[in-house]
Amino acid sequence: MKKLLLSFAASAAVLVGAAVTAEAADKTKVCFIYVGSRTDGGWTQAHELGRQELEKALGDKIETPFLENVPEGPDAERAIERMARSGCSLVFTTSFGFMDATLKVAQKFPKVKFEHATGYKTAENVSTYNSRFYEGRFINGQIAGAISKKGVGGYIASFPIPEVVAGINAFVTGARTVNPDFKLKVVWANTWFDPGKEADAAKALIDQGVDILTQHTDTTAPMQVAAERGIQAFGQASDMIKAGPKTQLSAIVDTWGPYYIKRTNALLDGTWKSEQSFDGLKDGILTMAPYTNMPDDVKAKAEATEAKIKSGEIAPFTGPLNKQDGTPWLKAGEKADDGTILGMNFYVEGVEDKLPQ
Amino acid sequence: MIFEAILLTIITASTPLVIASLGELVTERAGVLNLGVEGMMIMGAVGAFAVAQMTGSPYIGVIAGIVSGAVFSLLFGFLTLTLVANQVATGLALTILGLGASGMLGESFVGIPGIKLPAIAIPLLSDIPFIGPILFKQDIAFYLSIALVLGINWFLFRTRAGLKLRAIGDSHGSAHALGINVIRTRYLAVMFGGACAGLAGAQLSLIYTPQWVENMSAGRGWIALALVVFASWRPWRVLIGGYLFGAVGIAQLHAQIIGQEFGIAIPAQFLSMLPYVATVVVLVLISQNRRTTLINTPASLGKPFVPDR
Known part of the structure; x- marks a missing residue:
């Protein structure tokens, strides 16, 4: 038995x-x-x-x-x-x-x-x-910089891998284009998926005085907490508007379909070869959920930024940018290369956390 | 103000652990080891959420959660008590089955905003400064968790039925010889454990995070199981252990943020390890005293019983 x-x-x-x-x-x-x-x-x-x-x-x-x-x-x-x-x-x-x-x-x-x-x-x-999730997070950051009254945002992070670190940096960089004094508090939940823990992290951040919330974990629990406490938040991976109809400002939405079709076609006609693809907003692999619950001027600016990122006019990581400790990273006008973004292991100025190594 | 907010968060995080753990404590006191707490909890969560959605009443949802857990535990009871299957293997199977079945049952409820169970303020008491809003303006699950601690403590150590249940857990052969119906009592104990796990699940999907997502219990059933050993099968210690675990978990989140303010770098991985370290330390301290551990451990725990042998 x-x-x-x-x-x-x-x-x-x-x-x-x-x-x-x-x-x-x-x-x-x-x-x-x-x-x-x-x-x-x-x-x-x-x-x-x-x-x-x-x-x-x-x-x-x-x-x-x-x-x-x-x-x-x-x-x-x-x-x-x-x-x-x-x-x-x-x-x-x-x-x-x-x-x-x-x-x-x-x-x-x-x-x-x-x-x-x-x-x-x-x-x-x-x-x-x-x-290029970070492109969307840059736009979210700009919105946060305009909306946050205290100028302090909260970020629920999962694990210290380059993708997450780049997201944090893009968010704070975006916010600082609007409010140069914007500060970001980070909490590591050490999980991708645990509604309870994510909600606890959201509550802790709000109790510690942040008035805008964003997340790099996968459930809608933080959005619900933000709605309950009356602050605003951003969704991640999917449109989370249902969890916070009056709370969600926008969300970065992954749309992998076009890529899967492209690669499968390549396989079928025999042109498939090994490569490293790194697409973003302009390729449609990443889209923004509708800009909601914000004043018209903030919305207009977000839409303009999205259009400029798509056209290549601006890139989120463009100098002058300093690292967290104040040492220069990018000179004025200099853009971060893909290698640095894909392997990002340092914070930019404005992040209050110390990066777990 | 912030202290109050932190305490409220701790209560919400600890309550499901305490409730599920208390249920398992009664089951184990009767000599049955049910490792399916995680599975029963998630069945309770999906049952509670689904019924709350369909009826529009979170209270009927809570009842549905309790019933889901109890009914699901009957499967375990039938396999281990009637068919005398191995309890460890059956318990593990119950968890796996519960996680899978709840995902299937709940598929149409994913992404739907939940109905949150409102807090109930107890007149007069809730007006006491500081303590009032924390202890007497709570949801039903918290009140029930406290009632369960008091009730189980009284039942196990002050009633005849409780004495019989403990006797079965310590030596089912002797209890049987005395004419106590071992199998029936164990069935009831298993169902009580299932009902508590179901209530804990309902707390997750209707209070803690009012939503349904697959695997939303995220290992809390296993923590509840560990808490029973941690508490050396005493109800009050379950309460203390549950809150210790919950408190350290919330405190580490705040420590991360406060550390940032003062520029102190405490590795997040270290902090999230703390609740488990605290558990291990307490377990070591408790097991120092071999005698009390032996007295409290049900001697027949996990052993199969066939009445007519």
Whole structure:
């Protein structure tokens, strides 16, 4: 009985969320590995919407099986390998923590192509793709700088990886273009997904006197707390307006669909090759939720900034900018290069936190 | 002012831990080890949220949460008590099943704004400065958690039924020989544990963060399980342990922000480790005294029982 139940438990663990459809020999398989559930209302849901868009566009030529709730770590390697073995031609692994597992499996299956989201390691058959989330956070920062009366914002951060650090820096840089004295308090929740903990972090920041809130964690709990306490906030990964109809100013929304279609087409016509993609607002991989709950002039400015980022007229990280300790980073007019942004490991001026190393 | 706000946050964060842990304490006192707290909690959360949405009443939601947890725990009861399956394996399976099933059941409720359970102010008492707004202007889950501590303490150590339940937990063979119905009592204890876990889940989806997302219990069931050992199976110590854990967790968030103000860099990873370090330290201190630990540990915990053997 014990053995039976244990094997039941083990197979249940693997089967939860598995939705590998029956094989159809003539269709190409484009597969997805998700870190969370596809209805998480945030990060994974955005990838799921991208997959659905891909299915809609190329559904007659491909099928798109996926595995959800795949934990980062040793289990990830097994899940990715299972996908590769099941005949997938292209596998999208959609979380930073899948990086090493993706490369390991890719080595074993040289004919299968892999695409890893937000990582930095590539191989002959492994591409990476990332989004310039920081462009959206720069616009959010500008709005925050204009709206915040105290000039103190709160940022719920997840883990000290370059993407998150770049987001923090972009937010404070944007805010300082409007209010040069803007300060940002950061709380590390040390999780991507825990509504309770995210809500606690939001409460702590508000109790400590911030009057505008933004988050780099995945649930709408902070938005709810902001609504309850009567301050305003920004959504992350998905439009969170439903959690705070009078609270959300805007949100950065991930829209992976166009990228998935582009890469699958490349696979189908044989032009796929390993590359590092880093698209942003202008490519439509990142969009802004409607600018709401703000005065018209702030909204107009946000729209103008969005248009200028799209046209390339401005870039969020443009000098003069100092690092946190006051030492110069970028000279006037100088723009940060992609390498620095993708590997960002320092704060700019205005962030009150000390970066965990 | 800020102190009051922090205390309120701590209460909200600690209440689900205390409630779920108290339920498991009763289950374990009857000699049954149910590792499925996380699964029962999440079933309670989804049940409470769904019914609150459908009826528009968060109170009916709370009742639905309690019922969901209790009914779900019956599955565990049937497998381990009637079919005498291994309790550890069944408990783990219950957690995995609960996480999966709740995700499926709750799929249509994702992203819908929840209905928050309002606070109930107790007349007169809530007017006491400082203490009043913190202790007597709370939601129903907090009041219930305190009532549960008092009630369980009284039941276990002051009533005949409580004595029988403890006797079963310590030596089910002897209790059976004395004519006590071991299986029936254990069924009731398991269901009580499920009901408490369900109530804790309802607190999550209707008070703590009024929304439904998959996996929203995020490991709180496991912490509740650990708290039972931490408390060496005593209700009052569950209350203390739950609040200690909750308080350290909230305090570290504030420490991060205050540290920034004074330019002190305390690594966030270190701070978020603190609640667990505190737990380990207290556990070590408690287990120093082997005798009291042995007295409180139910001797038949986790052992299968077949009546006619």
